[in-house]
Amino acid sequence: MNKKMIMAGLAARPVRTTVSILAVALEVTLILVVVGLTSGISYETGKRTEGVGADIMFQPPNSSLILAINNSTMPIALENKIKEVEGVKAVAPVQTLVNSSSGLEIIYGIDPQKFDAVTGGFIWHKGGYFKATDEIVVDDVYALAKKVTVGDQVEVLNHKFKVSGIIEHGKGARLFISQQTAQEMTGMVNRASMFYVKLNDPDQVNTVIGRMEKVFPTYGLRPLREYAKLMMSTSMPALDAFIETVVFVAVCIGVLVIFLSMYTTITERTREIGILRSLGGSKRFIIGLIFQESAVVCLIGIVLGVGSSFLLARLVQFIFPTLIVMITPDWILKASFFALVSGVIGSLYPSMKAAAQDPVEALAYE
Template identity: 25%
Template sequence: MIFLILESFRSALHSIRANALRSFLTSLGIIIGVASIITVVSLVQGLQASIDQQFESLGSNSLIIQPDFNQQEYEGRDVYLSEDDLLAIRKRVVGLDSVTPQVFLSAAQGLTYRGNRSSVDVRGVEPDLFVLDDTFADRGRELIAADLIGRSRVMVIGDKVRRDLKLPNDPVGEFVQFGLDWFKIVGLLEIKGNFLGQDLDNVAYIPFTTANSITPTHANPFMIFLAKADPDELDWVRQQIRQVLRKEHKIQPGKPDDFKIESSEQIQQSIAQVTGIITVVFGGIVGISLLVGGIGIMNIMLVSVTERTREIGICKALGATRADIMLQFLIEAVVLCLLGGLIGLAAGFGLGKVIANMIPNFTPAVVPLWAVFLALGFSTGVGVLFGLLPAAKAARLDPIESLRYE
């Protein structure tokens, strides 16, 4: 049996080589289908890998607290978090390792330097944020506690802000204007690149207390808190934070929260679910070309059966059984699909790399092992499915009539 299978493979490869151009055109649908699937999967999985890497810096013990922006107004009032909420959480929540605020000031004012302008969102933060967010200065320093106490007019910027404002390579000590206020640059952050279409180097940080002195917190609804706690107590800490904020916001029993408390893992899982759906949908769409390719292979194999009728008759006259003939043609169809799958796999991987490199700041394409096995498995399945009919037709041929066939 093993000899028969090996001989069938040899015969299939010989037949494909003898009709190389026809074999290539026949398997073109398989090649395009597999290449398309691998391209889509490599780009989406590359993006997912980048997302996972970004969330690793937050860790599994992080909570992100923010207003529920789906409710722009709640019981006739604006939805926002305040400095009072921050103080209440710090005072009343047990088991909380740290909590740090981040307030976004309007980008309408922008930053200016010698006639150059950057529309970056200026964020008021506390020094703990740089540790929580794994963000450190490449030149100068990050914000420190003394900046908060003194409500200092100091700023730490990302590299894109430096480029937009045409600041020197080492901008430490330069002054930039934000609204009516002047800020001294004390640090330039390390380059972090792009994440989900957002340039992570397009940032500017000032002390949280300074941001509040410029614009009251109630006028800046876009404030979030980053909190850290023991992973085993994360749910308990979340419940405490919810109770504290409901009390601070005077939310009546039975009424929904006007804020959201999400763990970094929850957000990561939500994004992973979205990318998974995208992979399945696009994979299903381009997978149609695999079915089209399978139909093309079935047609060519039926033609091949007709062309090799006398050969089939000779094989049967020499003792070949119907199962032997069927196995030979079935293996030929599978080999043809499998070769198309291998070519498509290489083409899809290369195409994914090229597209990822062409998009500015896009993450490198990644082809997971499961996608390779899925593509090759699907190709083999198509060969079996659409090779059965031609193989069965060849096996049913009458040996006498086959030998008479011209």
């Protein structure tokens, strides 16, 4: 009977019900897409960084784990000092640039010889390395997404480049330009954003890092596998604050909408509540009805929200093919939980108010 009453109540106020469901769906979508996008970019970056094949990532002091927001640089001359550390086989300086005009792309400015020495070289689909400063190497994902091939022109950071080669994806970045070009574009001559370090024995990572720390005490030294693992995990410390903020905002939206919806519901239905009380409906019964109604709204909103998140993820990937939106089962569960929690919090006060109504006054309500 409760089910019938709840469904009839929801159907009797279709606009408010629809708006409430859409708000919960928005809450779920906001959480899933933003978290999915953040995790997707992070995971993808981690995977590609791992694919570089280096053993240590050497960064300037106080630099961020997230390469896209890292502006620190260091003298490129450090390369020779790093090489001197026992156990180091090769060092590749990299200048990173970020292109956010179509998604979020990291561009590596590299010295081909040095980069190959660390990574073991690219797998070429077509063409080869850049020979001129206005040439660029792109990976196969980028080439497919932008429908470009060798010889075509692409515009990156307001610069026109000719595609000189297409490589297999998974080696740090999707776009590679010469170190010289990168330095010219950033205005940071003889500087590098990071060094990839290859060791003679990959199992000696911690030992070599220990040696490096003595020479470069303030620099960021991380085993690449550890870095990749961190980037690919769903709880990345650097992103936690951001994700928590998004979740908080989404839950606030849910709480406010459910509160408003349920508050107006109980105001409109004061007389109905009086009728139920006159029939012997207890306070608990009234609270239960309001909570169940809010739960139905939340459940429909969750289903709609999860569905629209997948649709939106597809849309994002259609517009920005190089972006990855990772909607994972654990985040679907978390987003559903948050939506239900917002439903409970949002309907708490209205349900208490409804139950506390004096039956005589409620019946007299016009």
